[in-house]
Amino acid sequence: MDATAPTMPRLRIEGLKSALVGPFNLAVQRGDCVGITGPSGSGKSLFLRMICDLDPNQGEVELDGEPRSRMAAPAWRRQVVYVPAESGWWADQIADHFPKDRRAPANDMAARLGLPADIIGGAVSRLSTGERQRLALIRALLIASPVLLLDEPTSALDGDGAARVEAILTERMAAGLALVLVTHDPAQAVRLASQRFVMAAGHLETAP
Amino acid sequence: MSTTISLTPWDLAIASSLIVFDAILSLVFRLGLHRQILVASARLVVQLVAIGFVLKFVFALKNPAVTLLLILVMVLIAARETAARSERRFKGQTGLAIGAASVASATLVTALFALTTALRPHPWYDPHYAIPLAGILLGNILNATSLSLDSLLGPMAIQRNAVEARLTLGATYWEAATPYVRDAIRRGLVPIINQMSAAGVVTLPGIMTGQILAGLDPLEAVKYQILLMFLLAGGSGLAAAGAAYLAAWRLTDDRQRLRLDRLAPARGG
Numbered sequence: 001m002d003a004t005a006p007t008m009p010r011l012r013i014e015g016l017k018s019a020l021v022g023p024f025n026l027a028v029q030r031g032d033c034v035g036i037t038g039p040s041g042s043g044k045s046l047f048l049r050m051i052c053d054l055d056p057n058q059g060e061v062e063l064d065g066e067p068r069s070r071m072a073a074p075a076w077r078r079q080v081v082y083v084p085a086e087s088g089w090w091a092d093q094i095a096d097h098f099p100k101d102r103r104a105p106a107n108d109m110a111a112r113l114g115l116p117a118d119i120i121g122g123a124v125s126r127l128s129t130g131e132r133q134r135l136a137l138i139r140a141l142l143i144a145s146p147v148l149l150l151d152e153p154t155s156a157l158d159g160d161g162a163a164r165v166e167a168i169l170t171e172r173m174a175a176g177l178a179l180v181l182v183t184h185d186p187a188q189a190v191r192l193a194s195q196r197f198v199m200a201a202g203h204l205e206t207a208p
Numbered sequence: 209m210s211t212t213i214s215l216t217p218w219d220l221a222i223a224s225s226l227i228v229f230d231a232i233l234s235l236v237f238r239l240g241l242h243r244q245i246l247v248a249s250a251r252l253v254v255q256l257v258a259i260g261f262v263l264k265f266v267f268a269l270k271n272p273a274v275t276l277l278l279i280l281v282m283v284l285i286a287a288r289e290t291a292a293r294s295e296r297r298f299k300g301q302t303g304l305a306i307g308a309a310s311v312a313s314a315t316l317v318t319a320l321f322a323l324t325t326a327l328r329p330h331p332w333y334d335p336h337y338a339i340p341l342a343g344i345l346l347g348n349i350l351n352a353t354s355l356s357l358d359s360l361l362g363p364m365a366i367q368r369n370a371v372e373a374r375l376t377l378g379a380t381y382w383e384a385a386t387p388y389v390r391d392a393i394r395r396g397l398v399p400i401i402n403q404m405s406a407a408g409v410v411t412l413p414g415i416m417t418g419q420i421l422a423g424l425d426p427l428e429a430v431k432y433q434i435l436l437m438f439l440l441a442g443g444s445g446l447a448a449a450g451a452a453y454l455a456a457w458r459l460t461d462d463r464q465r466l467r468l469d470r471l472a473p474a475r476g477g
Contacts, residue, residue: 082376088373
C-alpha cells in the first residue's frame, strides 16, 4: 500500500471482538485476498461469522467506507457474503435454493466447476459433500457481492476441483472482489492471498 | 337433572378394585408400574376431591375477582407445564413467559368470546360456567402451545445450517424463520383437527359422555360438545400461533441473527 495515497479498503475491520475471540483489525483492498490458516477451534469460523454479523459482536466493520452499523443486517449480508464450511439447505430440491433468474447462470458455473450437467434439477439428498460444497459456493458467487468470506471452500474437493474453484475466485478478484479465505491448505493461501495470517487462540498473527 | 344417578363412596371403592387389578397385573408381569399406578390413582383422588371443594366454595361466592384469580392460577400452572414439556428450552424464564402469554391470551379471549356470545350466563362471569370452560380450554390450549413450541425450537435448532444459509444469502430473519413458524402452528392444530374428525365416529367426546351419564338429553349434549370443539379449535389456533411467533421472535435480535445461544443446552447430549 502506498502510504501517501491511501486507497479506501473494500473491507475494513476495526476492534472486532466477541466474548470468545478478537479483537481483530484487518483491511482488505479491492481485488485482494486475505488468507487465514490455523488449528481447528482457534476461532477462524467465528471470525468470519462476526464479520457478516451472524453472531453477536462488537467493533466496526466498513464496506467501501460505509459502516455496517448504518446498514440493515440482510443488506449487509448480501454484500459481505459468508459461505460456511458446512453448507445449509432449506428445501428438498436443489433448484429451490436458486432464484429462477439465476438457475441458468448457476448451471453454467456448475459446468465450470466440473459438476454434472443440469445438476440443479436434482435433489439435495443425492449430492455428495463435494457437490454440496461447490453448489453452496455457486449460490454465493451468483450474488456477485463485493466481499466474500469463504470457510474451507475446497476441503472436500480433489486437486482439479480446487483448481477450478481457485480459477473462478481469481477471476472475481480481478474484477474487484475482496476475499477473506479460511483454509487448511497453506499452499492455497500462498496461491491466492496477498496477506496471510495464522489464527491462534482467537487472535490473528502474521503468517511466517 | 332428576335422572342423575348419584354415586356413593362405596361405588367408587368398588371401582377402585380395577386399580388393584392393574397393580396385580404389574406385579405378575413385572412391569414395575404398581407403585406408579397406586401413586397416580391416589393423586387423582386427592387432587379431584380438593378441586371439588375449591369449586364448590368459589361457585358459592360468585365473586368475579375470586373467579378470575382461580383461572389465573390455572393458567400459570398450564404455562409452567408447557415450558417444562418442551424438548428444547430457553434459558431462564423466557419459556415460562412465552407459555404464560400464549396460554393466558388464548384462554381469556376464547372464554370471553363464549361467555358473551353463545353461553351468556347471568352474570357473565358466573363461576359455574367460567371455571369449567377455562379448565377444558386450558387442557387443549396447553397441548397446542407445547406442541407448537416444541415444533419450533427443535427444528430451528437442528436445522441451524439451513436457517443460517438463508441469512448469509441476504434473507431477512422472518423469511428464514417463517417456514418453521408455519410448521409449528400446523403441528399445534393437528390434535384438535383429529379430535373433530373422530368425534362421534371413533370417540364419544368426554364432555358429551359426562353430560349424557349425568342425565342430559343426547341432542342437548351434542350441541354443547359442538360449541366446545369450536371453542377448542379457536383457542388452539390462537395459542399455537402466539407461542410460535413469540418463540421465533425471541430467537432473533436487532441484527436478524439466529440466536440459538438463548436456548439451554439440549438434554441427553
